[in-house]
Amino acid sequence: MAGGVPTRIDRQALRKSQRGTEESTFFKWLLITISLLFCAVFLLLPLINVFAQALLKGWQYCWDSLVHPDSWAAIKLTLLVAGISVPLNVVFGLVASWAITKFEFRGKSLLVTLIDLPFSVSPVVAGLLFVILFGLQGFFGEWLVEHDLKIIFAVPGIVLATVFITFPFVARELIPVMQATGTEQEQAALTLGANGWQTFWYVTLPSVKWGLIYGVILCNARAMGEFGAVSVVSGHITGQTDTMPLRVEKLYNEYNGPAAFAVASLLALLAVLTLVLKTILEWKAQREDKRAQRVNEPKSAA
């Protein structure tokens, strides 16, 4: 039975290897189940609940709560704040990521770290920072009073806090894209006579457009949803300095659940829309990336 021994070993090895794959399959499904369950319980269920609560007293009530003058004012203020802070951060993001990827300078890594600061600092602290600067007892407080300027507990303060909180989004998206594109296309434009602005407009901007749009969407979502920093500087003046998240809190504290959820559902809808747009953009950008990669690989057929 010369062949018997190896056969037995082979079978053992086979069983072992099978057990190995079984284990990993089991493990795989375990991890997938945990992740899905977690998402369902902690994310999907509350999201559905938001909409369910909003519609508890029917569509009409939901609509009426949204167009209630105070809620309507909050919606308008939120749009205004996002409308100012997003364009500002687009400009800042483009400038910062251009500087970081196209030039070599001292303090570059410091700049990169500083851009991340709003991510690492608590929003409440960010809000307090502006109160310390521009509040009545703040550094510029007296000067502001003298000139009859109001920043804290007014719209400018809310805009400032929002700009601060959202400024990493565009730059963070653009830096890796610009790094990957390199500077050769821009140099080519220069050799063809283009000036800096033409190079930026015709060459740089089109090549980073997906990253830019992606950054804008994330920036916008955060600008509309920011609570902590805005809460500190806003002063919660109903109908004047309440943004949507602040309005939700106020309605909820006034035991007006369905109205609170009606406004909250608008924010939630924004979140869902952001995710959908984000997914579409990622898919599109990936497709372009693949094409771009093919451009860099030489082909044999002339």
Place this chain on the structure above:
Amino acid sequence: MSIELRNVTKQFGDVVAVNNVSFSVKDGELIGLLGPSGGGKTTVLRMIAGLEVPTAGEIFIRGQRVNDLSVQQRNIGFVFQHYALFKNMNVFKNIAFGLKIKKWKRADIEARVAELLKLFGLDGLEKRYPHQLSGGQRQRVAIARALAPKPSVLLLDEPFGAVDAKIRQELREWLVHLHTDLNVTTIFVTHDQEEAMEVSNRIVIFSRGYMEQIGPPREVYEQPLNEFVARFIGVMNVLELVVHNGVGQAGELAFPATGYVDGEKIRVGFRPFAVQISSELNEHPYQATLNHTFFLGVMLRVELELASGLILRARMTKEEYARRALYDGRKVSLNIRNYTILSQEHAPLAPELTVPDKFTMNLGEGI
């Protein structure tokens, strides 16, 4: 003079990338800048273009000092190694870019692009995007784009580096024809000596920031100024010898070396052509075994192993190989007729020496 460099130096921090380089290019010339990577040739090209600013020295284009002119003002066409085509623009827009920037009229742009598409065999591809083109097509679009605004100088950085060997040959020939047709002063960078020899009117050889030699391909090959050039252009056998009684010796090989003290080490170099081979074992003074034969088309290169283990490379025509009835493993006799005594890598090369008949005869009998 189309382009002139006078004592141009470029430093990046402490690194001297280009060291006091001067040369000039005539109108309509096709010049190859050749050297190993890190030699400084691409930096020279980029300084001519205005993409780098020289640390010292002056650059002239058509008699005008261009040191203080920006890239845009120099009227040069630059082709990047990886072409750097605008990936968000189609072929037409890529080629038209420079014309649009220079505010040409729409009809003129269309006419010029159509002309270039035809000249470059790109007809019908104007709507394609770079990712839909083959490597060779991309390169032609890049050259067409650079030439569209009618530059006074065309600069190409490793133009054939990014395409594979088969089309590289076609592209070389195509570039030569294009240059003949357009007669625009052209400078290209390459690390491939064969490419430089084949395409250029003159070659400029760089190594570690120094310009080693400039001249027509044949002159550079036949009269290398120093050991670096001699070894970089073509194949060279190099041996280290120990001098004893005016004779330098390596294994059984001996070369006359008067004027050196006993025990001094010198190096000699000789081209594969200088090695004579015979299947008659007593025709030449040294005996060797033919190890390998490399087929190079019309020419053959053979690797010879001497009894002492020294390996030499020799070159001959197919006919000579056949006439001498050579094959791998065959015992042969050999002799070296011409050689050069080598000194430092970048020092000027000594004139070639010929081994006197008597010398080899005498030595040959001794071994």
